[in-house]
Amino acid sequence: MVTGTLGGGSIRRNQDVVVESRNISARVRSIQNHGRDVEIAYPGMRTAVNLPDLSIGKNGIQRGDLITVHSLGSPHATIDVLLERSSRLKRNSSAARPIKNGSSVQVHFGTRRIAAKITLFDQPALGAGQSAIARLRLDSPIVAFVDDRFVVRDSSEQNTIAGGTVLDPDAHGANFRSAAQIQFLKVRATGPHDVDVCIRSQLQRDGWVGSKTMLAKSNFGTDEISQALSRLSHDGDIVVADDIAAGASYWHDLINRAATLIDRAHEKNPERRGVHLSELRTDLETESDKLFNAIISELTRNDFVRFENQIARASHQPSLPLELSSAAENIRAALSARRFDPPDRKEFLQDRKLQQALGFLIDKGEIVEITNEIVVLREAAEQMQNTIAEYLSENGSATASQLRQKIGTTRRVMIPFLEYLDRTGVTRRIGDERVLANKSAAAKLTDAARAQRT
Known part of the structure; x- marks a missing residue:
């Protein structure tokens, strides 16, 4: 029987789960809340989960392990965060010493303790009373959520030196100082607890996201995310099309590019009935099937027609140029x-x-x-x-x-x-x-x- 507090999402009886740090799978036999059997547990509930497939100990589950689901993806050892230091730290105490760029620390996530190195975004050190965007490189990967709180202690674990909030739980190793990531982190740092801010910041950086996977690693509920997407779409900030959500400017630029490419193809080859979808996809440099299908669906709702593996403007009538008549x-x-x-x-x-x-x-x-x-x-x-x-x-x-x-x-x-x-x-x-x-x-x-x- 595994006990703890459900931090996000939900867990149902007979659901498949995984111990994230060891990638051990199990199935939930039963769930209890304060001694009562329940079918489903929700965020914030004290929860006891019966996992008969797991043993306790080195080769099974241990104190501090996180129970999650496969759909959240793999754990990460690199996360981008907002570090904050209290102004009440005693000036001459060792706890108040500046945290230097590259410092080794111990990070406490829930009941887990993980060694890590700190990379500060744009300053050599972080003093008492200051806050800064930083990157944590952990010795072992974890599944963290947006807006998760954590505690930072010095490497000797004698002093608590900072606290922090997770901004990007799936940070890419090479993009910390890219313009897109910098803007993303600055915007998200203004309100990591605000679902609207989190959606806007992600779409501003990535352009688009599958609407069903939006903020999967967050403490926001499915209904809360869905309502936020509808609200932002109604306000014109984003576009929700088929199974994707996209920033409004990104989406309109993408559709205009696709329309322009098709029109140019009609001008260049008026004898062709349409443009092959594979050609259009290559020219748009779109790798995702989900995104490309959403683009085609949007075009066919607005003056374009699709037939088999081609697409054309509805008004286009193939015509043979004079130079091809003899051929x-x-x-x-x-x-x-x-x-x-x-x-x-x-x-x-x-x-x-x-x-x-x-x-x-x-x-x-x-x-x-x-x-x-x-x-x-x-x-x-x-x-x-x-x-x-x-x-x-x-x-x-x-x-x-x-x-x-x-x-x-x-x-x-x-x-x-x-x-x-x-x-x-x-x-x-x-x-x-x-x-x-x-x-x-x-x-x-x-x-x-x-x-x-x-």
């Missing part, structure tokens, strides 16, 4: 001359103009892309499909060889075309033969084939 005619002529045995697509990729014109004709629907190697005219594809549908409707099934002979094409074209019909739900392969996928398709395609003959 398009050459492609049409080449495919028309060999309707059922078209030349290899590679022949159209050796010249950039041919390549652009082919992409336009495919997007327009004038040419059907069977595979990466085979393209045919739309009319030829429909004629082949109707011929196959009629033959299968009359005979029930057929081999690829029979259908190839019926159409008068080659195996190079026939096999990929049949696989194309399988993918589009027209035919279905059974062993070495093809049948129509369903009777309604058979009737529809047979009628179309007969209508074409008449």
Whole structure:
């Protein structure tokens, strides 16, 4: 049975938890508060948790250990803090000596004691009555929360020399003196207990955060964070879109950049139906799937359309530039001359103009892309499909060889075309033969084939 005070979040019966300093997992069998069984414990409650999977001692749980959940992430050995020293320290006492940059100290978090080194942000020492932003490099990692309080004692542990408040429990080792981190810490130091201040400071530094993971390492409740996000969004300070929250200026700049990139792509390649999402993502330098999906969702709500893996402005109409007209005619002529045995697509990729014109004709629907190697005219594809549908409707099934002979094409074209019909739900392969996928398709395609003959 493990006892203590729940500092943040909640713990439920049968929930999986972890002893953070040793990364030992366990499941909560039962919870008590002042001798009464409860289903859930909330912040501030004196809590007794039954963890039958854990032993007590060196290889199990010890006094001072923190019980937490996996979703909070890994513990950190580097945290950024606000250090404060009392002005009531006796001037000539050893406790009042200035804390120098690089000092070794003992830090007390709850019942834990951890050796650490102090790095002061912008001053060589911290005297009595002063406060300063600092970085603690701990000898062992901990899971700390924003606004957690701690006590600093000298290395000999004879004197209490300062107190402090956690500002960034997941500080990055290399960014302490970066402009973004400095501004973040200065803003957060004005109110680490204020949820609005904490949200603003994080979005000002990071640009965006997943709304469900916002301030995960804090003592703020889920409802409190959700209400703050709604309030700040209503005031125009931030934007909440899909599963993310972003600073208003950051978000609007990002959406404007995306819109500009799409418009420029339309101007540069008017023959293209749209911009591939992978190209847009690369140009935006957006690594996060969650952020990129939110961007696309926002664009499609405002004058843009998405189709398959492309996006375009809704008003964009693909048009073939004059310099590509002759290339398009050459492609049409080449495919028309060999309707059922078209030349290899590679022949159209050796010249950039041919390549652009082919992409336009495919997007327009004038040419059907069977595979990466085979393209045919739309009319030829429909004629082949109707011929196959009629033959299968009359005979029930057929081999690829029979259908190839019926159409008068080659195996190079026939096999990929049949696989194309399988993918589009027209035919279905059974062993070495093809049948129509369903009777309604058979009737529809047979009628179309007969209508074409008449």
